[in-house]
Amino acid sequence: MTTMLNKKVDFPVLNTTMRGNDLVYLDNAATTQKPKSVLETMNHFLTKENGTVNRGVYFLSQEATKKCDDSRKSIQLFLNAASEKEIIFVKGTTEAINLVAYSYGELLKAGDEILITELEHHANIVPWQQLCLRRGCILKVAPITDDGHLDLNEFKKLLSSKTKLVSFCHISNSIGTINPAKEMIKLAKEVGAKVMIDGAQAVSHLKVDVQDLDCDFYAFSGHKCFGPTGIGVLYGKEALLEKMPPFMTGGDMIETVSFQSSSFAELPRKFEAGTPAIVEIIGLGEAIKYMNSLDFTEIQEYEQKLLNLAQEKLGELDVRLIGPTHTKAAIVSFVVNGVHAHDVGTILDMEGIAVRVGHHCTQPLMKRYKVSSTIRASFCFYNNMDDVDALVRGLKKVREFLG
Amino acid sequence: MTTMLNKKVDFPVLNTTMRGNDLVYLDNAATTQKPKSVLETMNHFLTKENGTVNRGVYFLSQEATKKCDDSRKSIQLFLNAASEKEIIFVKGTTEAINLVAYSYGELLKAGDEILITELEHHANIVPWQQLCLRRGCILKVAPITDDGHLDLNEFKKLLSSKTKLVSFCHISNSIGTINPAKEMIKLAKEVGAKVMIDGAQAVSHLKVDVQDLDCDFYAFSGHKCFGPTGIGVLYGKEALLEKMPPFMTGGDMIETVSFQSSSFAELPRKFEAGTPAIVEIIGLGEAIKYMNSLDFTEIQEYEQKLLNLAQEKLGELDVRLIGPTHTKAAIVSFVVNGVHAHDVGTILDMEGIAVRVGHHCTQPLMKRYKVSSTIRASFCFYNNMDDVDALVRGLKKVREFLG
Amino acid sequence: MDNDRLRAMYQEMILEHNKSPRNFGPLEGHTHYGHGKNPLCGDDYEFYLEVKNDVIERVGFTGDGCAISKSSASMLTTMVKGKSIEDARKLSETFLEFILNEGPKESLGKLKIFEGVKQFPVRVKCATLSWRALEQALLKTKHIASTEA
Amino acid sequence: MDNDRLRAMYQEMILEHNKSPRNFGPLEGHTHYGHGKNPLCGDDYEFYLEVKNDVIERVGFTGDGCAISKSSASMLTTMVKGKSIEDARKLSETFLEFILNEGPKESLGKLKIFEGVKQFPVRVKCATLSWRALEQALLKTKHIASTEA
Ligand SMILES: Cc1ncc(COP(=O)(O)O)c(C=O)c1O
Ligand SMILES: Cc1ncc(COP(=O)(O)O)c(C=O)c1O
Secondary structure, eight states: OOOOOOOGGGOGGGGSEETTEEOEEOBTTTOOOOOHHHHHHHHHIIIIIOOOOSSOOSHHHHHHHHHHHHHHHHHHHHHTOSOGGGEEEESSHHHHHHHHHHHGGGGOOTTOEEEEETTOOGGGTHHHHHHHHHHOOEEEEEOBOTTSOBOHHHHHHHOOTTEEEEEEESBOTTTOBBOOHHHHHHHHHHTTOEEEEEOTTTTTTSOOOHHHHTOSEEEEEGGGTTSOSSOEEEEEOHHHHHHSOOSSOSTTSEEEEOSSOEEEOOTTGGGOOSSOOHHHHHHHHHHHHHHHTSOHHHHHHHHHHHHHHHHHHHHTSSEEEESOSSSBOSEEEEEETTSOHHHHHHHHHHTTEEOEEEOTTOHHHHHHTTOSOEEEEEOOTTOOHHHHHHHHHHHHHHHHHHO | OOOOOOOGGGOGGGGSEETTEEOEEOBTTTOOOOOHHHHHHHHHIIIIIOOOOSSOOSHHHHHHHHHHHHHHHHHHHHHTOSOGGGEEEESSHHHHHHHHHHHGGGGOOTTOEEEEETTOOGGGTHHHHHHHHHHOOEEEEEOBOTTSOBOHHHHHHHOOTTEEEEEEESBOTTTOBBOOHHHHHHHHHHTTOEEEEEOTTTTTTSOOOHHHHTOSEEEEEGGGTTSOSSOEEEEEOHHHHHHSOOSSOSTTSEEEEOSSOEEEOOTTGGGOOSSOOHHHHHHHHHHHHHHHTSOHHHHHHHHHHHHHHHHHHHHTSSEEEESOSSSBOSEEEEEETTSOHHHHHHHHHHTTEEOEEEOTTOHHHHHHTTOSOEEEEEOOTTOOHHHHHHHHHHHHHHHHHHO | OHHHHHHHHSOHHHHHHHHSOTTBSOOTTOSEEEEEEETTTTEEEEEEEEEETTEEEEEEEEEEOOHHHHHHHHHHHHHHTTOBHHHHHHHHHHHHHHHHSOOOOGGGGGGGGGGGGGGOGGGHHHHHHHHHHHHHHHHSBOOOOGGGO | OHHHHHHHHSOHHHHHHHHSOTTBSOOTTOSEEEEEEETTTTEEEEEEEEEETTEEEEEEEEEEOOHHHHHHHHHHHHHHTTOBHHHHHHHHHHHHHHHHSOOOOGGGGGGGGGGGGGGOGGGHHHHHHHHHHHHHHHHSBOOOOGGGO
């Protein structure tokens, strides 16, 4: 336990005190904190350089345009996408999935099947349900085993020539499972299905390479990887995006408009209607730069140490761990036996410890485990062993108070 | 010309120098600058208080939730909406219109008519065209007169019991026309049509009262009224929003989710899928506070003075003014005879003057006036008479250079 | 200080009701029914009342949630049993006024114990949920099959 | 300084071509056609070439746009007239290399005059638009009705 990454210094919020203690922030799966460099870049832009993009011949607008273009370029490189045209700015993972459901969905017909898994966040369930209602498609769900891993055999059995799209999370936000994405994609491709990956939880934990994965779509949210809210990314393979109709329409995404008909701009703008989230795009670009300064191998090792320590120490308490214990990200979901998660959350809050309690937008998964809610501690590389200790101390206090 | 509002001091960007001169920012219709209070509020939140909303029992999340609720409340009061349930956060006007086109659009059938005007921004044209393609509705367009005002007679003639929705801009972004919204709404209601107002340009120029207007939908963008990008508002009447199906789906907008079906949360969350644009909502709340500190009657008078001066001085040059000269906001659109707008923009930029050149996302309106582009100077209350003078000086320089 | 606030909320009696809720279980032959649900935290309770001659003769509840919501539900059932519909409604109003605003607590009896929850704004909903469900139940009579009428 | 930059871009010859574009107008009996368009600023030009035995014999253009794009289009037509397809392509390549990167200008003749545009990154597209359209035209033969073949 010698390597301490000691990254808290980069994140102003982590250096605030909370209810008299140092803040122990363990809700990283909900939203991460932002490094100083991101905050300064955004603030600098808004105080010195604010302007709109794409259309201005004047300096402020040229600079803003250039910065947004640069951010798109960094994201392309970050994901190893083949072209900048494949990087579409959206407001978050949820919009990205809805975009695909509405737009790629237009290419589907009644009887076509969409396959998801039991691990999914509501954002990767409901848009497909709605698509099925609109177009008569059928939603199939691949089950997981009791230990929280995808049941690959069942997954295979559910794949057929009817499967037009497979959509699954790279990492489960609720119990931390890391899906065997490459293998799943290979299997899906064998039956000719397209594959979408909900990467909301993945980009902050592991190195993503969309070409190596060979997925058709990949989505993530800026606010979950050290960037601002209001911005996210949909990666899509160029050839597929070309075939898809636009989702939202309006300014900036058209070529010509007449009252009779309109023609659409080239990728990526075809999918980016309206004034973009300019300062958010610039902030996300800076967050990518921050991530590029990290060594993801080191981060993974470090986070696994945190995870192991947390699982070990929680194992000594009267709690029930939910989900996998290996091949998972540093996300621990558990219930304190005999105590409701909400009460646990309140008492931890009084100690300055931020965890998430509830269903984590994965109600079907909660049902699978026969719990209505869990306590979730989700770690980031900026957490340290002291944070684990604080959590354990907090849980002991829960027992003191609630017996 | 005695009243000088002298508000530039509140806006940091306006106090920067540009190419050796004071920045003369006349592209307010594209995006406005943000007052210090908005910048500080956002920066404070991100550096000290960042957390997610709605789901956390811990302090940061509670505070963020409260601030977002407060912002929604301010917007309700600002628009004089009947309830907070009627205020839906979206990423901007474009998303707001697309939301209505997708969701209210589901209630329309083949042959139903949608009526817009010749003044509209692409954001208020293309979503309806796409809706018409999807559902077999018919798009009708009310013409304007040569002087840039809606032809009310023609508008009346186009209304019929087939008209299900009338959608028009409160103020034209391209030529500044202020539409007679109340009268248009009254006429539309007589045939039973619902009315949507694209208020992108209006909220920064005049006091909006949605109950007094009696419109069914009203949309605006945060970045055009002193708030951040990535956030906007759709106002909708509660009873109508209740009848409409959700647009985007996912986390936070559901009540229960199972793999068989899902039920949706109450308004406004039914229309707000995914993690909201938290810091942007908070920033917008602060922008509303700023606007509440202003006297809109005074602002309108002042802006009209700027407008009159600009029109008078431009009239003395060899330029052609496009659009109305009265009942309009302080937006002046013109062409310099014999010189292309793009060249004008470049030369003005060299003087530190930011204007917009192009079609302003209103190609059909440009066609109506038989121009491919115009130069648009759009004023805000923080502009002053010196800015008008600078523009005129800049235009004289254009002549010097381009003959 | 924080420990004091916690102790003020998690009173002995609250914890005791949470551990051993009264009137727990569905009620056969109920005449009124109410459902209270907080989708954000997952609290979910159902209430069953048997009302005869305007008096709540029997009451039961099922469901699950945090200590505050469960003890609130349990204490609710003990408080409204035997009360007239009118009096139950009044009690509910007084309790909600007390918890949500600055309403007086004199007439609340042992419900005063929820005062500590007011220090925890996000938890206030937990205390009010069952009372909202009661109000709903008192509005919506569930007409039971005719033999019972 | 800014005036100098402006003067460097808006050279006399550029302004002169803008005012009196050469080879302006459509070309009857053309064999090749190209269309260049910048949806952001509205520049829109069409090019017509008559190619015989691999040589551009006649050339014409129509359309509208800023001074830079129009003079670029006009000068293009004067430069490629009489050239072989091969040579026109080479000229286009050299010009684009010169404007977009740091390519040599020696062989560009009077096209060197566009050097000043490089100081205005957003205007570079205006200078390159017509050359892109030319490349497109040289790729896409427009087969004219058989009597002309
Ligand atoms: C009248 C009008 N409508 C709609 C829009 C679109 O707004 P946004 O780009 O913020 O979505 C704009 C601004 O571009 C506008 O001026
Ligand atoms: C796995 C997963 N998918 C999707 C989402 C939705 O992301 P957002 O709310 O940023 O749109 C989240 C986060 O809430 C998530 O964890």
